[in-house]
Amino acid sequence: MYKEVLRSIEGVGIFPSIALVLFLVFFIVLIVYLVKKGKSHWKDAARLPLETDEEIENNL
Amino acid sequence: MAVETFKYDNEIVRKFGIATIFWGITGFLIGLTIALKLIYPDFLGFIPELSYGRLRPLHTNAVIFAFAGNAIFYGVYYSLPRLCKASMWSNLLSKINFWGWQAIIISAVITLPLGYNTSKEYAELEWPIDIVITIIWVIFGINMLMTIWKRREKHLYVAIWFYIATFVTVAVLHVVNSIEIPATFLKSYPVYAGVQDALVQWWYGHNAVAFFLTTPFLGIMYYFIPKAANRPIFSYRLSIVHFWSLIFLYIWAGPHHLLYTALPGWAQALGTVFSLMLIAPSWGGMLNGLLTLRGAWDRVREDPVLKFLVVGVTAYGMATFEGPMLSIGNVNAVAHYSDYIIGHVHLGALLWNGGLTFAMLYYITPKIYKTELYSAKLANVHFWFATLGAIFYVIPMYWGGITQSLMWKEFTAEGVLQYPNFLETVQQIIPMYALRAVGGTLFIIGAVISVFNLWKTAASGQFVAAEEDQAQPIIDPAAGTKEKWHRRLESRPVQFTALTLVVILIGGIVEYVPTALVDSNVPTIASVKPYTPLEVEGRDIYIAEGCNNCHSQMIRPFRSETERYGEYSKAGEFVYDHPFLWGSKRTGPDLHRQGGKYPDSWHLRHMHDPTSTSPGSIMPAYPWLLTQSMDMESIDERIAALRSVGVPYAKGYEEDALADLKAQAESIAQGLHEAGFEVVDGIQITSDKKIIALIAYLQRLGVDIKGNNNPFEGLPSSQVLGTAELERRAENN
Numbered sequence: 001m002y003k004e005v006l007r008s009i010e011g012v013g014i015f016p017s018i019a020l021v022l023f024l025v026f027f028i029v030l031i032v033y034l035v036k037k038g039k040s041h042w043k044d045a046a047r048l049p050l051e052t053d054e055e056i057e058n059n060l
Numbered sequence: 061m062a063v064e065t066f067k068y069d070n071e072i073v074r075k076f077g078i079a080t081i082f083w084g085i086t087g088f089l090i091g092l093t094i095a096l097k098l099i100y101p102d103f104l105g106f107i108p109e110l111s112y113g114r115l116r117p118l119h120t121n122a123v124i125f126a127f128a129g130n131a132i133f134y135g136v137y138y139s140l141p142r143l144c145k146a147s148m149w150s151n152l153l154s155k156i157n158f159w160g161w162q163a164i165i166i167s168a169v170i171t172l173p174l175g176y177n178t179s180k181e182y183a184e185l186e187w188p189i190d191i192v193i194t195i196i197w198v199i200f201g202i203n204m205l206m207t208i209w210k211r212r213e214k215h216l217y218v219a220i221w222f223y224i225a226t227f228v229t230v231a232v233l234h235v236v237n238s239i240e241i242p243a244t245f246l247k248s249y250p251v252y253a254g255v256q257d258a259l260v261q262w263w264y265g266h267n268a269v270a271f272f273l274t275t276p277f278l279g280i281m282y283y284f285i286p287k288a289a290n291r292p293i294f295s296y297r298l299s300i301v302h303f304w305s306l307i308f309l310y311i312w313a314g315p316h317h318l319l320y321t322a323l324p325g326w327a328q329a330l331g332t333v334f335s336l337m338l339i340a341p342s343w344g345g346m347l348n349g350l351l352t353l354r355g356a357w358d359r360v361r362e363d364p365v366l367k368f369l370v371v372g373v374t375a376y377g378m379a380t381f382e383g384p385m386l387s388i389g390n391v392n393a394v395a396h397y398s399d400y401i402i403g404h405v406h407l408g409a410l411l412w413n414g415g416l417t418f419a420m421l422y423y424i425t426p427k428i429y430k431t432e433l434y435s436a437k438l439a440n441v442h443f444w445f446a447t448l449g450a451i452f453y454v455i456p457m458y459w460g461g462i463t464q465s466l467m468w469k470e471f472t473a474e475g476v477l478q479y480p481n482f483l484e485t486v487q488q489i490i491p492m493y494a495l496r497a498v499g500g501t502l503f504i505i506g507a508v509i510s511v512f513n514l515w516k517t518a519a520s521g522q523f524v525a526a527e528e529d530q531a532q533p534i535i536d537p538a539a540g541t542k543e544k545w546h547r548r549l550e551s552r553p554v555q556f557t558a559l560t561l562v563v564i565l566i567g568g569i570v571e572y573v574p575t576a577l578v579d580s581n582v583p584t585i586a587s588v589k590p591y592t593p594l595e596v597e598g599r600d601i602y603i604a605e606g607c608n609n610c611h612s613q614m615i616r617p618f619r620s621e622t623e624r625y626g627e628y629s630k631a632g633e634f635v636y637d638h639p640f641l642w643g644s645k646r647t648g649p650d651l652h653r654q655g656g657k658y659p660d661s662w663h664l665r666h667m668h669d670p671t672s673t674s675p676g677s678i679m680p681a682y683p684w685l686l687t688q689s690m691d692m693e694s695i696d697e698r699i700a701a702l703r704s705v706g707v708p709y710a711k712g713y714e715e716d717a718l719a720d721l722k723a724q725a726e727s728i729a730q731g732l733h734e735a736g737f738e739v740v741d742g743i744q745i746t747s748d749k750k751i752i753a754l755i756a757y758l759q760r761l762g763v764d765i766k767g768n769n770n771p772f773e774g775l776p777s778s779q780v781l782g783t784a785e786l787e788r789r790a791e792n793n
Contacts (some may be wrong), residue, residue, distance in 0.1 A: 019566045023308050030304065033545060034297040041547065042296035048143060048217040049286045 064212065064533055067526040068141045070428040072154040074523070076134035077421060079162060081511055083130060084417070087122030088504045090115055095497040098647065098678055099490060101670075106681045108688075109173040113606025113680075117184040118172040123409055124182055126165045128273055131417040133157065133200070135280040136223055138424055140204060143220055143283070144211035145531035153203040160196035164189060175604035176246040179639050180261045182268050183237050187248040190238040197234065201227040205553065212531040214551045218299040222279030224557050225307050229271040229564045236568075237264035243701035244694045247600070251705045254634025255322055258642055263314035263568060270310040271564075273408065274376075277416050278306075281349050281373060284416070288365045288423055294351035298344055300546060306341035307560065309334050311567035316387035319396065320616040321642060322631035327571055334567070335387030342380035349373040364439035365423045371447055372415025379408040397612055397646040398465040399489070403457030410450040410503055418446065418510060425514050431521025438513045445506025452499030460492030469620040477623050482649040483676050490678070585632040588764040590707045591757070592771050593695050593721035594728075598757025600698070601690070601750050602641070605682065612643035613652040613761065626653035626762065633765060636707050648679055655763035660728055661735045663755045668740055685751040686743045695721055716777035723776050725752045 096103045097112045104110050141148055148154050167189050171177070177184040185193070204227060208220065237260055240248035252260050286293050293299060315323060315331025350373055353360060360366045382404050386395050395401060426433050433439060467485040470478035479485050549556055591599060602608070615621050617628040629652050634640055643650075658666075662673055667685050670677040696714035703709045729747035732738070737745055745751070760771060 019570050023563070023566070027301075027305065027308075030546065031301060034300060037297075037547070039295070039297060042300075043292075045215050045217065045550065046286075046292035046296040048213065048215060049139075049219070049283050050290065050292060 062532070063530045065528060065530050066145075066147050066212075067528055069137070069148055069151055069154060069525075070523070070527055071525045072148070072151070072158060073134060073138045073424060073428060075158050076130050076137060077424065079158070080127060080130040080134050080417060081421065081507070081514070083122060083126030083165060084414075085504065085507050085511070087119060087127050088500065088507060090119040090122055092497060092500045092504060094119055095493065095500055097680065098493045099497060101678045101680050106683055108175070108605075108684045111605065111680050111682070113609050114173050114175055114177075114604075116609045117177055117181075117606060118168065120182060121168050121172065121184060122165070124268070124272065125168070128277075128409075128413045128417070129161065129165075131413070131420065132226070132272070132276040132280075133161065134417075134424070135276065135283070135420055136204065138420070139219060139280070139283040140207060140223060142529075143213065143217045144207055145213045145529065146207055146211045149203050149206035149210055153199050157196060157200045157203060160192065160199065164193055164196060167192075171246065175606075177603065177606065178240070178248065178250070179603040179606075179608050179641060180237065180250070180257075181265050181644060183234075183261070183264060186246045187238070187240055187242050188245070190234070190240075193234060194231075194238075197227070197231055201231065205557070208553045212533050214534050216550055216553060216556065217282070218293070218296065218303065219279040219283040221303050221556065221560070222275045222282065224553070225303070225560050225564070226271050226276040226279070228557060228561050229267060229275070229307070229311070232561075232564065232568070233264045233267050233271065237261060241701045241705050243698040247694070247698065249638040249698075249701050249705050252638070252640075253706065254637045254640050255324070255631045257638065257640040258318055258321065258634075259315065259323060259327065259572065261640070262317040263311075263572065266314035266317055267311055269405075269408070270313075271307075273413055274310075275307065277372075277376075277413060278302075278345055280416050280420065281345075281369070284365075284420060284423060285349050285352050285369050285373075288363065288369060288419070289353055289356045289359065291352060291356060294348050294354065298348045302341050302345045302348060304563065306338075306345065308563050308566070309338045309341060311564050312571065313338055313383075313387070315571065316392065317644065318642075319387070319389055319392045320618070321614050322629050322634065324631070330571060332387050332389065336384045339380060339384045342383075343377060346373055346377040346380070350377075362436070364433070364436055364443055365419045367440070367443050368415045368419035368422065368446075371443070372412050372419065375407055375411030375415060375450070379404065379412060382407070393616070393618065394465045394469075395461065397644070398461035399457045399492070399645070399647075400461030400465070401645065403454045403461060406457065407450065407454050410446070410453065414446060414450075414503075418442070418507075421510065421514060425517050426521065428527070429518050429521030429523050431517060434513050434516035434520055438509055442506040442509045442513065445502050445509065449499050449501070449503030449506060452502060453496050454499070456492040456495035456499070460489035460496075463492075464489050468624070469618070471620070477620070480624070482624075483674055486647070486678060487676055584635060585630065585765055587768045588633055588635060589771055590636045590702075590709060591760065592724055592775065593699060593717040594724040594753050594756040595760050595771070596698055596702065597690050597692075597695060597721065598753035598755070598760075599641075601685070601754050602757055603639075605685075607651075608641045608643045610643075610645065610647035610679070612646050612650045614642035615650055615652050621650070625650045627765065629762075630765065633762070638702060638705050638707065651758070651761055653762040655759045655761040656766075659735065660732055660755050660759065661737050663758055664732060664737055664740060664745065664751060667751055667754065668743075682751075683741075683743075685754060686740060686745065686749055688750050689748045690725075690750045690753045692718055692721060692748070713777065720772070720775040720777050721753075722747070723774075724756060727774075728752050728755055 094112055094115050137148065137154065168185055171186060171189065172184060176186050178186060204223060208216065240250045242248045250257055282293060282299060312334035313331055315327045316335045319328050319332070353370065360370055385391055386404065422433060422439055464485045467479045467488060472478050615625045615628045622628055666673040667682045669681050670679040695717050699709055699714040699717045725747040729745060729752055732745055739745065763769065
């Protein structure tokens with residue numbers, strides 16, 4: 001049955017592929033960026049739930 | 061630089077906490093009730109409002125939306141202001157959120173037992189309540205987003221991303237899945253039919269698990285594990301990857317609930333592939349949570365909060381390993397429709413959602429009462445009751461589910477079914493049902509212990525309704541523009557929310573749009589006709605009684621199923637099914653080819669007392685179907701509503717519907733009388749009773765493809781239905 005479905009919509013198979021490729025690109029760029037920036041870049045952010053009286057740096 | 065002083069509203073947190081535990085125990089007790097009904101079908105007698113089919117949706121809704129729902133608000137209203145260094149934007153909206161949500165729950169407690177439900181799992185509430193849910197959810201969202209907007213901490217901590225994704229996605233899911241045309245005040249029909257309805261429903265159903273039972277709890281995990289362990293999350297970078305990959309992949313996985321059904325193959329394949337990929341972000345998140353405790357494991361031994369968090373996250377890991385495995389075709393073929401799935405969801409609900417919720421209750425209560433937990437020892441006792449209870453629940457369900465499923469599939473050497481009598485496979489697993497009830501009871505005892513402990517904790521402290529805190533305001537909102545990319549995004553709530561919306565829409569659109577366009581292309585089977593008015597009434601009774609909670613209407617293309625039930629189900633057979641009634645578990649046999657299998661009198665006797673036709677059956681009796689009158693008054697409105705969602709009844713047919721209904725009912729009643737069933741157990745069988753309509757519907761099930769019968773033949777209306785429309789469709793085909 002899915003063949004009839006596919007046939008009925010021109011190029012339906014390409015939609016998931018495009019979406020997937022777009023997201024993969026986003027994902028790979030994200031990982032490269034995260035690795036490049038290093039762990040310390042997010043050290044302050046990770047401590048947020050633990051912040052109590054410490055000064056919070058708002059002017060990034 | 062001026063430091064501002066502001067207050068956290070602990071009153072709303074306390075309210076949601078009390079609601080969480082109250083509705084939690086209520087939901088668990090309803091669960092125990094229906095568990096007992098499967099062992100003792102006559103438990104509580106045969107009262108319509110307390111029958112299994114009506115209570116099961118109440119149980120699932122209570123646990124998901126009342127227990128976990130209030131727990132989500134509990135966690136968000138506690139953690140969000142603290143992470144934003146700001147009060148909630150509007151205490152009034154917080155209150156409306158709270159009371160509105162409780163009103164929704166109470167309306168569910170009233171309407172579901174009365175038989176008002178849409179039949180769509182975890183979306184059973186009828187249309188007026190759907191509208192209220194939308195309003196209250198949006199109020200919650202506004203309050204949350206405005207708090208974020210007015211925050212004093214520039215950076216949005218990862219927990220907040222999960223909260224944002226929860227709000228956005230649940231809003232989309234709820235609205236799309238609830239598009240329905242009202243027929244009467246508490247009855248509606250979805251605009252989608254059959255295959256489409258199934259796809260939309262399980263896109264919703266699966267993502268209700270994802271974005272109601274997972275993402276908010278991941279946000280809670282990211283806040284409370286660091287808090288309880290007093291150390292930052294293991295890897296913030298991992299949490300970024302975790303977030304985006306999880307929300308992107310989850311939304312595609314819905315079709316794994318429909319493997320081997322009449323759903324188009326490509327959609328099934330997408331569902332499987334994305335479900336398998338989902339294990340990566342799920343386990344990434346789990347490991348991120350657990351590894352945060354590196355070097356602090358000694359404290360897990362002492363601290364009940366950490367214990368519940370650890371068992372919760374571990375159960376999450378197990379459940380999210382199972383999920384992808386269950387999405388693989390041949391595993392799904394065995395597990396689907398069986399109690400294995402019930403075990404799977406309870407692993408998640410009892411330990412993941414339950415574990416995190418109890419961890420929050422044990423963490424927050426002493427904090428807002430400025431005291432210590434009354435008894436860590438009692439909390440540990442609760443922990444063991446909860447964990448052992450869940451194990452005693454889940455393992456028997458796994459065992460029973462696989463046992464029964466394999467019995468369904470067993471052939472003899474001669475090539476016939478080894479267990480042709482479905483009941484034999486049910487009887488086999490009754491001991492497992494009994495063990496499950498034991499597990500559930502243990503879990504409930506644990507929860508009751510927690511109430512005592514929390515109560516004593518509250519009594520020993522002094523409640524701080526408004527907790528003061530100080531922080532600098534954000535001086536320059538434009539600051540940080542030098543930051544690049546994701547780090548910049550992390551302090552831009554609007555852009556973040558927009559991107560989240562785009563990411564979660566992709567999967568839904570790609571899967572749904574082709575199926576929607578397919579509408580006229582689902583191979584229409586010319587002999588498949590709309591239901592007659594009496595059958596519509598019968599179908600509505602089937603829905604009201606929740607028959608779909610135990611019976612599927614979807615025969616998968618396996619020899620074991622076609623041997624047992626008949627020809628497998630085709631997509632084209634469901635084009636007039638608003639809503640679809642494929643079901644998701646088989647406590648009883650599939651009913652798709654039920655039509656014509658037994659005489660009308662069999663159904664009459666079976667509904668009155670299932671054991672009279674099927675000795676040993678655990679199906680509840682439905683004596684009230686023989687005494688209650690069917691709803692004839694609104695049949696015209698229902699026919700009109702069905703036409704407006706696309707069923708090709710001729711224009712004006714609603715005027716003739718009642719006459720058709722009566723004529724068909726009369727002929728069925730007459731047939732029963734002729735067969736000697738004028739009186740059953742002292743009850744006079746007349747043509748206006750619900751049982752007559754239900755029989756008409758059951759006898760219609762799955763018969764259309766067997767021949768070119770016209771179900772409207774012989775009925776008074778001459779217009780019948782839009783025959784022209786049907787012929788046109790047939791020609792196009």
